[in-house]
Amino acid sequence: MAVRTEPFVLNMGPVHPSTHGVFRMRVTLDGEVVVDIEPVFGYLHRGIEKLAEQRTYAGIIPLTDRLDYISSMNNNFAYCLAVEKLAGIKVPERAEYIRVIISELQRIAALLIAVGAFLNDCGAFFTPFLYMFRERERIVDLFEMVSGQRLTYNYLRAGGVSQDLPEEFLPALRKFMDMMPRFMDEYDRLLQQNEILIARAKGVGILPAEQAINCSISGPVLRASGVKWDIRKDDPYSIYDRFDFDVPTQPAGDCYDRYRQRVEEMRQSLRIIEQAMKQIPSGPVRAEVPHLIHPPVGEAYGRIECPKGELGFYLVSDNSIAPYRCHIRPPSLINLTALRDMVRGWKVADLIIIFGSIDITVGEIDR
Amino acid sequence: MTVALSGKEVAGKIEEKFPGSVVESGPDNLVVKVDSLLDIARFLKEADGLEFNYLNFVTAVDYYDHFAVAYRLSSLKHNHSLTVKARCYDRENPALPSVTGLWQGADFQEREIYDLFGIRFEGHPNLKRIFLWEGFEGHPLRKDFI
Amino acid sequence: MMIVDFIATGQGHFQAIPPDWPGGFWWHWLFFTVVVIGFVLTMVMGVIYIERRGMGRMQSRLGPNRTGPFGLLQPVADAVKVLLKENIVPAAADKLVHWLAPVVAFAPALMIFAVIPFSNGALLADLNIGILYIVAISSVSTVGVFMAGWGSSNKYSLLGAMRNVAAVVSYEIPLVLAIVGVVLIAGSLSMNQIVVAQNIPFILLQPLGFLLFFAAGCAEINRSPFDLMEADSEIVAGFHTEYSGMKFAMFYLVEYAEAVAISAIICTLFLGGWKGPLLPPWLWFIIKVMLVFFAMVWTRTTLPRIRIDQLMAFAWKFLFPMAIINLFITALQVLAGWPTQLMWAMIIVNFAVTAFMVLIWSRFFFRLGWGRIEV
Numbered sequence: 001m002a003v004r005t006e007p008f009v010l011n012m013g014p015v016h017p018s019t020h021g022v023f024r025m026r027v028t029l030d031g032e033v034v035v036d037i038e039p040v041f042g043y044l045h046r047g048i049e050k051l052a053e054q055r056t057y058a059g060i061i062p063l064t065d066r067l068d069y070i071s072s073m074n075n076n077f078a079y080c081l082a083v084e085k086l087a088g089i090k091v092p093e094r095a096e097y098i099r100v101i102i103s104e105l106q107r108i109a110a111l112l113i114a115v116g117a118f119l120n121d122c123g124a125f126f127t128p129f130l131y132m133f134r135e136r137e138r139i140v141d142l143f144e145m146v147s148g149q150r151l152t153y154n155y156l157r158a159g160g161v162s163q164d165l166p167e168e169f170l171p172a173l174r175k176f177m178d179m180m181p182r183f184m185d186e187y188d189r190l191l192q193q194n195e196i197l198i199a200r201a202k203g204v205g206i207l208p209a210e211q212a213i214n215c216s217i218s219g220p221v222l223r224a225s226g227v228k229w230d231i232r233k234d235d236p237y238s239i240y241d242r243f244d245f246d247v248p249t250q251p252a253g254d255c256y257d258r259y260r261q262r263v264e265e266m267r268q269s270l271r272i273i274e275q276a277m278k279q280i281p282s283g284p285v286r287a288e289v290p291h292l293i294h295p296p297v298g299e300a301y302g303r304i305e306c307p308k309g310e311l312g313f314y315l316v317s318d319n320s321i322a323p324y325r326c327h328i329r330p331p332s333l334i335n336l337t338a339l340r341d342m343v344r345g346w347k348v349a350d351l352i353i354i355f356g357s358i359d360i361t362v363g364e365i366d367r
Numbered sequence: 368m369t370v371a372l373s374g375k376e377v378a379g380k381i382e383e384k385f386p387g388s389v390v391e392s393g394p395d396n397l398v399v400k401v402d403s404l405l406d407i408a409r410f411l412k413e414a415d416g417l418e419f420n421y422l423n424f425v426t427a428v429d430y431y432d433h434f435a436v437a438y439r440l441s442s443l444k445h446n447h448s449l450t451v452k453a454r455c456y457d458r459e460n461p462a463l464p465s466v467t468g469l470w471q472g473a474d475f476q477e478r479e480i481y482d483l484f485g486i487r488f489e490g491h492p493n494l495k496r497i498f499l500w501e502g503f504e505g506h507p508l509r510k511d512f513i
Numbered sequence: 514m515m516i517v518d519f520i521a522t523g524q525g526h527f528q529a530i531p532p533d534w535p536g537g538f539w540w541h542w543l544f545f546t547v548v549v550i551g552f553v554l555t556m557v558m559g560v561i562y563i564e565r566r567g568m569g570r571m572q573s574r575l576g577p578n579r580t581g582p583f584g585l586l587q588p589v590a591d592a593v594k595v596l597l598k599e600n601i602v603p604a605a606a607d608k609l610v611h612w613l614a615p616v617v618a619f620a621p622a623l624m625i626f627a628v629i630p631f632s633n634g635a636l637l638a639d640l641n642i643g644i645l646y647i648v649a650i651s652s653v654s655t656v657g658v659f660m661a662g663w664g665s666s667n668k669y670s671l672l673g674a675m676r677n678v679a680a681v682v683s684y685e686i687p688l689v690l691a692i693v694g695v696v697l698i699a700g701s702l703s704m705n706q707i708v709v710a711q712n713i714p715f716i717l718l719q720p721l722g723f724l725l726f727f728a729a730g731c732a733e734i735n736r737s738p739f740d741l742m743e744a745d746s747e748i749v750a751g752f753h754t755e756y757s758g759m760k761f762a763m764f765y766l767v768e769y770a771e772a773v774a775i776s777a778i779i780c781t782l783f784l785g786g787w788k789g790p791l792l793p794p795w796l797w798f799i800i801k802v803m804l805v806f807f808a809m810v811w812t813r814t815t816l817p818r819i820r821i822d823q824l825m826a827f828a829w830k831f832l833f834p835m836a837i838i839n840l841f842i843t844a845l846q847v848l849a850g851w852p853t854q855l856m857w858a859m860i861i862v863n864f865a866v867t868a869f870m871v872l873i874w875s876r877f878f879f880r881l882g883w884g885r886i887e888v
Contacts, residue, residue, distance in 0.1 A: 010668045018746040032672070032821055041475075042498035049483075050507050121746045123818020125737055130572040196738055196817045199881030213443060216422050216472025229443050235369035301439060301450075303423075314437070316428050327426040334424075337474050348672065349820045352747050366498060 007035050014043045018121045018352050021362030025355075032347045037340055041333070044366040052326035057083050057158060057293040060326065064313075065152035067328065068364040070113050073106035073143070074306040076156035081237055082302025082313035083158040087295035089287055095160035096239045097280040101173070102146070102155065103304070104269040104276070108180070109139040110307035111220075111262045111269075114359040118259055119191070121356030122200050128191065135183050138176050145169050158293060160286030173277065180270055187263065201256035205342045205354035208253060215337040219309025221358055224261040225253035231305040242279070243272045255357040262359075292321045308332050308359055328367055332360040370447040371395060377449055380414070381407055390454070398435075398452045405464040411440060411451070412469050418442045419449065422470035425477060427484045429510045434461055434486055455486060465491040483508035545637035549626045556802070557769040558588035560776075563803060564810045571814040592762065600758035603666060610664030615756070615763035618657025621650045622770040629777045630705045632787050632794040643704035644696060647778060648689055651733065654771065655681045658742070658752050661764070665755035673751025676821055677742035680732055683828040684739075688729040690836035694722040694843040695782045698852045708786035716783040717860045718852060721839045721867040723783045725832055727808070730779065732824065734771040737813035741821055776805035823881050831879045835870060842866060 013024035022043035028036040048067065052060045064075040077099060084091060091099075116132035140150050145166055147155040155162055191197060207217070212225040222229055230247040232240040248264035250257035295317040303312035309331030316325040335358050343351045378392035381399070388403035399407050411419045419440035427436045434455040441448040455461040465488035466473045477488040478497040485506035488494055496503065505512050562577075562585060569576025577587035602611055628643035630636040640646050655678055662674020696702055698718055699710040707715075716723045732739035735751075743751030753764040780786060780801040789797035819827065842863070846852065851859040 008668060010672075017749060029668075032676075038493075042500070045498040047507060050512075119817060123738065123740070123744060123746055124816065125568075125813055127572050127814045130574060134573055194817065195881060196819055199823060200817060200820060211471070213420050214471045215474075216424075216470065227443065234446055301423075310423065312424065314424065314426055314439070325426075325428045327424070327428075329424040333475055333479075334472055337472050347820060347822070349741070349744070349747050349818075 005030055012351075013040075018117075018356060019362075020117060020356070020360055023360070023362050023365070025351075027348075027351065029348065032349075034343050034346055034348065034351050037343055037351070039336055039339060041362075041365055044362045046367065048367045049326055049328060052323060054322060056291075056321045057087075057295070057323065058291065060323070061156065062152065062154045065154055066363060067330070067367060068110075068306070068308065068311070068332065068361040069151060070361055071106050071110035071307050072151065072153050073102050073155060074110070074304060074311060076153065077103050077238075078302055078304040078306065078311045079313045080156045080158050080302075081304060082300050082315045083293065083295070085302050086298065086300035086315050086317055087158065087289075087293050089159045089289055091160055091238075092284045092287055093281050094164075094283040095285045095287075097276050098146075098161050098165060098285060099156060099238055100240065100243075101273055101276045101280070102143070102161075104273045105139050105142060105173075107269050107307045108266050109136045111266050112136045114220075114307065115187075115259060115262050118255075118353065118356040118359070119197070121352045122197060124197075128187075131187070131190075135180065138179075142169065142172060142176065145172065157286060157289070159289035160284070162286075164285045170277065170280075173273070177270065177274060177277070181267075184263070184267060184270075192260075197259075198256060200349075201259060201353060201357070202254055203252070204255045204346065204350050205357065206252060206254045207338055207342055211338060211341065212253070216334045217309070217338060218331050218335065219305065219307070220261045220265055221258055221309065221335055223247065223265075224250045224258040226251055231303060231310055235303075237302075237304055240272075243275045245271050255353050258357040258359075294319055294321060303329065306331060308361070308364070309335055328364075330364045330367060332362075332364040336360060336365070368446070369441065370445075372447050372449045374449070377411075377417070380417070381410065384410055384414075396450055396452060398454060401453050401455060401463060404453050405466065405469075407451070408438070408466050408469050411449070416445070418444050420444065422466070422472045423448070425466070425473050425480065427480045427486060427508075429484065429508065431510060432456065434484060436463055436480065436486065438466065460487070461485065462487040462489055464489050465494075467491055482506070485509065542637070545627075548631070549637055550623065552631070553623055553626055553770050553773065554766075556773045556799070557766055558592075559803070560769055560773055560806050561588045561591075563807060564813075567807060567810045568814050571811070595762040595765070596759050598758040598761075600760065601755075603755050605666040606755065607664040607666065610660045611755075612664075612760075614657050614661035614664055615760045615767070616657070617660055618654050618767045619763050619770070621653040621657075622767050622774060624650050625771075625774040626777070628704045629774075629781060630708055630786060631798055633705070633709070636705060639703055639705050642702045644692055644702050644707070644782075647704075648685070648692070651771075651774070652681060652685060654767065657767070661756065662752040665752070667755045669748040669750070669754045670752045672748050673742045673744075673754070676824075677735070677752065679821070680739065680742065680824055680828075683825055684729045684732040684832070687725050687828060687832035687836040688733060690833075690840050691719075691722045691726040691729065692782065694719050694840055697840075697843050697847045704781055704786075708781055708788060711785045711788060713856065713860075714783060714785040714788075718856070718863060719783065719839070719843065720864050721835060721870060722843070723779070724867070724871070725836050725839065726779060726782070729828070729832055730775040731809060731812065732828070734775050735768065736772060736809050738816040738818050739824060740813075740818060741824060744818055746818075772806060772809060773802060776802045776809070779805045819881060826879070827881065831874060834878075835874065838870060 007028050007030045010027045010029050012027050013019040014022040024040040026038045027034055048063050051063060061076055064079045065072040067075045112132040112135055116129035119128035143153055144150050147153040207225050209225045209227050212222050226249050228247050228249050233247050245268045250261050297317055297319050299316045301312055301314045303310050311331055312329035314327040315323045318324040343354050373394050374392040374397035378389045378397055381389055385403050385406055388400050390400055391398040411417050419442050421441040421443050423439040423441055425438050427434050436453050438451045455463060463486060465477055477491055480486050481494055482496040482498055483506055566576040577584035580586040580590045625647055627637040628640050628646055658677045659674045662670040695715050699707040735742045753761060756764055784801045787794035787798040846859055
């Protein structure tokens with residue numbers, strides 16, 4: 001006998017423990033099975049793109065900190081790249097190295113949060129999350145050394161960085177670099193073979209490569225689907241072409257692969273930092289850039305591989321001191337495009353971990 | 368390294384297939400007619416040697432007399448990129464064909480443009496405001512909003 | 514005085530109703546009712562403290578350490594805070610059901626302790642069907658939980674309540690089958706008799722039964738990794754999403770009272786209850802309960818949560834066949850008289866069987882990730 005059931009609508013969010021911010025999903029459920037979802041955005045919309053049109057080029061950098069607030073340095077980086085492209089500014093050698101080191105540290109910090117939050121969504125009651133925070137704390141300490149801030153750093157400038165590394169930074173970084181591989185091994189030991197994690201995440205929320213490309217997915221989510229595409233490698237910006245690192249990919253594109261992908265990427269970031277620390281030259285850290293930049297009329301698109309994917313700033317200049325238009329390509333928002341197709345037919349618990357494995361920050365979605 | 372294709376070069380290829388559809392072309396831009404946007408987009412996605420299978424972003428810029436909608440396309444296969452633009456002169460009721468059928472990644476971004484610029488994308492499966500609520504007056508990213 | 518001797522030493526012969534008490538039955542009843550309520554409330558505070566500090570330690574943080582020495586008064590402060598909170602009832606809630614649910618859930622949790630011996634013969638009612646009584650009573654809590662889920666008229670609550678009912682119905686079976694093994698060896702259903710029968714803790718004779726009971730018990734009381742009914746990352750807080758103030762405190766209390774109850778049952782059935790050298794029996798009992806509870810805290814901090822279909826599959830495809838096999842082997846052994854004559858052989862054989870069965874079954878017959886069942 002077939003039991004007659006009736007689908008019902010569940011409003012997940014905007015206040016919900018695992019929507020990673022103020023994000024809402026209208027989920028249509030048939031019992032425990034997800035029939036349909038519709039993401040609803042806008043609870044954190046601050047109009048950063050509009051604000052940027054009223055600010056000077058330098059004044060926008062603090063705004064970019066507030067996009068994806070767990071990887072502010074990378075946001076600064078993408079924006080500064082766009083401005084430098086637009087105004088034709090040449091960045092000093094030492095500043096480039098500092099940027100790469102900082103950006104990779106930030107990537108590790110953000111990926112740690114991504115992995116920790118994913119496992120939290122899996123139901124591991126905060127233990128992995130807090131383990132990851134233990135290491136992130138060290139990175140944040142390093143950032144505090146260079147910028148004085150712990151979350152919104154506002155450290156990079158068009159034409160370099162705001163100030164040189166303090167003397168004690170490199171020894172402290174050395175210490176961190178010696179510790180980190182051990183911690184990474186510890187995570188692997190604790191998690192990689194965990195039966196429940198594998199049972200929960202393997203084969204769940206598969207994103208095929210063609211669809212990932214069609215949906216403009218980028219970053220670890222794209223690479224976990226088996227597409228070898230990393231902007232650091234395929235369109236090297238700054239000085240990434242000088243470093244030797246691999247672009248790891250995973251075969252299946254399920255939640256477990258996305259988790260593995262992030263762990264592998266942290267290891268590659270460590271490799272890059274290791275090389276950058278050896279090669280870093282001395283010299284100025286900031287090009288001679290006027291306070292008020294008047295870029296020539298035109299447009300530029302600066303993009304970087306940020307921990308969530310391709311973060312880009314599309315700037316249109318009208319030769320004034322403020323950009324005529326500042327568009328942000330938010331990886332978090334665009335990576336959600338495939339969410340609906342990924343979760344349909346799975347259960348509520350799967351919905352949460354699939355959503356967690358995409359790794360979003362609402363500050364970037366809503367801007 | 369991603370090669371930015373010259374707009375002129377690609378414009379030549381497009382003109383061969385769809386004569387008179389390119390409005391303007393320079394070394395780094397390519398402006399096409401709104402009517403043939405969808406055909407050109409399909410051509411760009413499927414033509415041999417181009418194969419722009421990845422849509423980096425869609426955005427719009429308000430130039431007072433018109434809206435320029437920019438599509439940045441990349442090909443992961445050939446590792447090249449191109450910015451295609453379409454101009455929309457109607458201020459009251461601007462409309463463009465939606466490219467979600469070709470690149471699903473345009474879904475949320477077209478909704479965003481609809482929300483913040485008021486440009487309608489015909490053929491979009493779920494064209495609703497994305498950040499602001501239904502009934503919000505005006506479109507904030509237009510230059511004449513406040 | 515006799516009562517004090519009775520509780521403190523555990524000496525004195527077991528009797529169903531101690532008639533030599535002044536006032537007879539009623540004094541006994543009153544005394545142990547007070548003891549049980551006091552015990553449950555203080556133990557709940559104790560285990561909350563242990564859980565929070567223990568979890569803090571395992572998660573490389575401190576845990577509560579401000580209220581009182583070593584943060585010992587934290588549960589008290591929490592209790593005061595939560596009791597002073599406003600009582601909010603959703604407008605669409607079924608008021609009566611919403612109001613009754615915490616009571617219906619709380620009463621059985623307390624009633625379980627009526628048959629748990631704190632010391633030899635020191636228990637409220639030594640029913641000759643004690644363990645059966647526990648099995649019957651503990652399921653009643655589910656009714657309270659479902660009332661809460663339904664009465665809140667909240668979809669998260671409903672999902673949580675549905676999951677709870679599904680889980681409890683499934684897990685009751687391996688739970689009871691694991692108990693039967695112990696009952697066969699002890700030859701009695703009375704909790705006190707089971708402890709008296711344990712010359713060595715039954716965990717040695719019934720290692721597989723212990724594991725099954727521990728897993729099923731965790732699932733019964735929503736402890737991780739089976740805490741789907743209040744899975745905070747999925748359905749917010751499950752059935753008590755819409756509860757606040759004192760009613761929430763009741764559910765909180767139920768949760769921990771049930772955890773203490775399961776710990777106490779495990780300790781009675783498998784760990785020799787109040788038996789132990791040197792220390793007074795009641796202290797042994799509390800220590801053992803705390804240890805079992807600590808194991809639950811440990812799993813909670815270590816393991817991710819499983820999915821609802823995996824929860825069901827785990828009960829029916831892993832625990833259930835294991836419990837049947839365990840019961841069968843135990844029955845044969847009891848028939849052959851091993852528990853009395855060949856105890857050491859039984860220990861060795863049963864440990865070997867446990868290791869073999871768990872390895873073989875988890876390798877060839879059941880993996881959590883295998884297949885999905887639609888529920």
